[in-house]
Amino acid sequence: MNEVIGGYTLRRLLGRGGMGEVHLASTPTGGLAALKVIHPTLARDPAFRRRFEREVAAARRVARFCTAPVLDAGIDGDVAYLVTEYVKGPDLAQAVNEQGPLSGGNLEALAVGIATALSAIHGAGVIHRDLKPSNVLLSPLGPRVIDFGIAQLVENDSLASQAILGTPAFMAPEQVRGEPLTPAADVFAWGGVIAFAGTGRLPFGGGAPGEVLYRITQEEPRLDGLDDGIRQVVERALAKDPRVRPTAQRLLADLVGGTRLATATEVVERTWTGSPTAHPRPAPDLRPAPDPRPVPDSRPVPGMPPASGISPAVLAPEPEPRPKRRRWPWAAGAAGLALAVAVAAAVTVPALSQESWPYEADFGDSWELGSSEGGSARQAGSGYELTVKPGWRLWKSAPRQEPEGGVIVSAKATLAEGTGEYGVWCHGSASSGDRYEFGVSGSGKVTIVKRRTGTRGTTLYGPADAQSAAVNRVVAECGESGGKVTLRMWLNERLVAEASDADAPYGPGESGVHAASGATASARVRFDSFALRPAGK
Missing domain, CATH: 2.60.120.560 (Exo-inulinase; domain 1)
Known part of the structure; x- marks a missing residue:
């Protein structure tokens, strides 16, 4: 019999992370949701419980623009859980690894969608703190930013400075140094995610986590292969000084010319699904982008803080992707829906009997x-x-x-x-x-x-x-x-x-x-x- 948590029936495991497991679950209303079960050792900690309740309250304030909204949350004994909208589709890391880099309208729609999500997140007083390709899901209606599991309230600088949280390849320089964070850290991560999506490479290269972190603080990102227009916006987002980076709202204005937030999501959905009302866009370039950067060795880098101050789970390196030629159905939403309707029409449904449900x-x-x-x-x-x-x-x-x-x-x-x-x-x-x-x-x-x-x-x-x-x-x-x-x-x-x-x-x-x-x-x-x-x- 399937396990039930908070009235939600767990159907299958979607993934595991440092904070717990994510399951596909059936809701009491008959729908689907993503249910994150927090690790019991964390759920038993009174300090974590207080932080969990505070973060859930903050996440509930986030508008639904391009995010997976929080539907429910609770603590039942040693089980703390968070329920969000279920987004069907691959994450960006998987898609780029299997499909290759994005370009043209698909890359622009991705950039707009993630910037829109950050505008909504920051507008609710939240910093995501771990924006990365695996936290961007590619739904048929456009990108959805997920996982506010380590998000903190903007005002909570003391907690933010006590630990380095995040994924090394997409950390902002101030995050690497363990400084108090502002929404500008998410803007930096946005630049890294878009650079990865458009080139298939990590903007500061791969290798040992300590070396990646050193490059983030000391070197310029490698952005060759990005279209000129999007490259200029990404360069500003990846500025070393957080004070000169654009806000998420400024990113959005630069990308869509000041289009209001709600309309921006419509632009993303029309572009992403290939709606006839959208302007024609060139097909994405699926050729793998070469990376001539030599593979770095694992020697310590002078001037870097010791890695012992960072959680081993946080420092797990993300391997450089190797784009493949298999084609991913980016715009399958409308075609898939039409096929589903055609199949449903061909199926004979038995008449509802007095005993049948629903x-x-x-x-x-x-x-x-x-x-x-x-x-x-x-x-x-x-x-x-x-x-x-x-x-x-x-x-x-x-x-x-x-x-x-x-x-x-x-x-x-x-x-x-x-x-x-x-x-x-x-x-x-x-x-x-x-x-x-x-x-x-x-x-x-x-x-x-x-x-x-x-x-x-x-x-x-x-x-x-x-x-x-x-x-x-x-x-x-x-x-x-x-x-x-x-x-x-x-x-x-x-x-x-x-x-x-x-x-x-x-x-x-x-x-x-x-x-x-x-x-x-x-x-x-x-x-x-x-x-x-x-x-x-």
């Missing part, structure tokens, strides 16, 4: 329609609309009983008119009015409420702020364990609320959707989807 509504299968004292329910195209009179609440049952044990209920909904709240409910009964309601308001507040018809209900969580959108996907879990019901709520794939009920908790029954209006005006809520399935499946 149950997915088309809102034409016996959902209640018509008017009542509190409002009306109607089928609107493929959706379901509830119009609620001022001061009223409507809740409608799905025509399917919940399975025994835990259940996951989800719906995609829009507050089309008025003010109020809406969402899903579970463990309910049409006859008694018992139910657990999971709601989001038009102002972005989320709540979990235990209700019974004719009462105001008991608030188990909230109201609390959450990042809502015009169209919201609300997912709720009701799970039984040890005589209580555990309740969790996700909004747009982010865990936003948790509660439990041990006071005569409700058991499996019915589930559905609900909507409520404000005191003075009607509300109209449209539900575009509804699904019900057993928890853990």
